[in-house]
Amino acid sequence: MPPRPTPAVAEIMAALRLRFRFLNLHYEAAWTESWSHRRCLHNHTTLLEAAKCAMPRGPGWYVFAVEHGTPRELTETEEKIVSEFRFGPGTRFRDERGTPA
């Protein structure tokens, strides 16, 4: 029977997971088509790569992150990068969802 991980090992593993979270992170493009949600299923390593994949899908696209296999919304910083790509640099935003003012 393998030994149980000690709390110290569990703590180290948690710290490593956090430190190297970018290794388990990718971005995907998503859009709506015929009233259903679609996603590109690519493993884009950057936000801009995912945004470029999303753009030809029409106006209702967005980018989301997948971390350890679980989709999540973009952080405010990530959202700002995508919004600046979409609407141009220096665009002022009304809210944290990236809606231009």
Ligand SMILES: [Zn+2]
């Ligand atoms: Zn894609």
